[in-house]
Amino acid sequence: MIPFNKPPYTGNEDQYVLQAMHSDKISGDGVFSKRCQSWFETELKCEKALLTPSCTHALEMAALLIDIQPGDEVIMPSYTFVSTANAFVLRGAKIVFVDIRPDTLNIDEKLIESAITPKTKAIVPVHYAGVACEMDVIMTIAEKYQLFVIEDAAQGMMSTYKGKPLGTIGHLGAFSFHETKNYSSGGEGGLLIINDPQFSARAEIIREKGTNRSQFFRGMVDKYSWVDLGSSYLPCDLQAAYLWGQLERVTEINDFRLDIWSRYHESFKDLEKKGYVERPTVPQNLTHNAHMYYLKTKDLEQRTRLIEHLKNDDILAVFHYVPLHSATAGSSFGRFNGVDQYTTSLSSGLVRLPIWYGLEKGDVEKISDSVRLFYLNE
Numbered sequence: 001m002i003p004f005n006k007p008p009y010t011g012n013e014d015q016y017v018l019q020a021m022h023s024d025k026i027s028g029d030g031v032f033s034k035r036c037q038s039w040f041e042t043e044l045k046c047e048k049a050l051l052t053p054s055c056t057h058a059l060e061m062a063a064l065l066i067d068i069q070p071g072d073e074v075i076m077p078s079y080t081f082v083s084t085a086n087a088f089v090l091r092g093a094k095i096v097f098v099d100i101r102p103d104t105l106n107i108d109e110k111l112i113e114s115a116i117t118p119k120t121k122a123i124v125p126v127h128y129a130g131v132a133c134e135m136d137v138i139m140t141i142a143e144k145y146q147l148f149v150i151e152d153a154a155q156g157m158m159s160t161y162k163g164k165p166l167g168t169i170g171h172l173g174a175f176s177f178h179e180t181k182n183y184s185s186g187g188e189g190g191l192l193i194i195n196d197p198q199f200s201a202r203a204e205i206i207r208e209k210g211t212n213r214s215q216f217f218r219g220m221v222d223k224y225s226w227v228d229l230g231s232s233y234l235p236c237d238l239q240a241a242y243l244w245g246q247l248e249r250v251t252e253i254n255d256f257r258l259d260i261w262s263r264y265h266e267s268f269k270d271l272e273k274k275g276y277v278e279r280p281t282v283p284q285n286l287t288h289n290a291h292m293y294y295l296k297t298k299d300l301e302q303r304t305r306l307i308e309h310l311k312n313d314d315i316l317a318v319f320h321y322v323p324l325h326s327a328t329a330g331s332s333f334g335r336f337n338g339v340d341q342y343t344t345s346l347s348s349g350l351v352r353l354p355i356w357y358g359l360e361k362g363d364v365e366k367i368s369d370s371v372r373l374f375y376l377n378e
Ligand SMILES: *Cc1c(COP(=O)(O)O)cnc(C)c1O
Pocket: 053, 054, 055, 056, 057, 080, 081, 083, 084, 126, 152, 154, 155, 175, 176, 177, 178, 188, 189, 190
């Protein structure tokens, strides 16, 4: 069976995890955590980078930092993972979903302004498949209405928009190092990027259980105590050690994935020309990280048969997401603004093909052949 995903692994993780295990500090912000954080601060040129136990936690921190209050509204696409919404719902926000663009499946920036009310506090663009949202337009709207922009860049490490790394354009950005993402910190992990310096000091406090312990460690205060809201948003240093094994090879992993992506893309050109499927669109002015390779099939029925066909060829293909506004929780915690022209229809026809670091070229060919064979009989 060709699995849909294998966690990224370079072989260097072993020694770093052992090193972390035998160090004096295996809790949060140890040697490897600091190494990873300063790597991100340099590479992404951001104000501050803080590792978190997951992207979910990074988004929760963002909701705390922008001081979401019950009744505040947060605008986001419905075509996303539950955590994008949950992080804000936990603070009492009402979610306002807007439709996606049919090309990138990202939030349609042209529909955002009409979803704004006096209660709107933030916009949360999700960079689907590591392909950037139209950030210039989104930032202009945010400025006009004095809104915060939190980038859900869970899938976007190493992607850029007009030369800027994703996650560094809004006020705050959140990344995931879950095992299904391009880089992992041993299964679970995340990162909060702070671009607006007004959040830096408070982010450290919220992450350290509401205490000023980080300042204490830097010798800025002579004792630490409870000063604000907070929780435990630090991963242990073993997770950072695992991640470091991949950050050292970040370009190699990215190139490997891009190569698979291009092979798929080339091999499905004809199917698209003949109108059987649509391939992913990558707009100009941005680079992507080959987080995902997906096809837009005709509808749910065809997708179900394609997945079954692939399974018979020992290939695991998957789909996602159930649009949040149509889920039980989504309909009670949020509302869809405007018309659902693309969210439901495109999500029900979307299929994702295996793409991971280490997937062999022969397997990529086998998968492509199997998909093409399926459409030969359509
Ligand atoms: C994976 C993902 C998350 C959640 O990441 P975790 O690290 O598992 O919490 C959030 N948003 C999007 C868009 C994702 O793809």
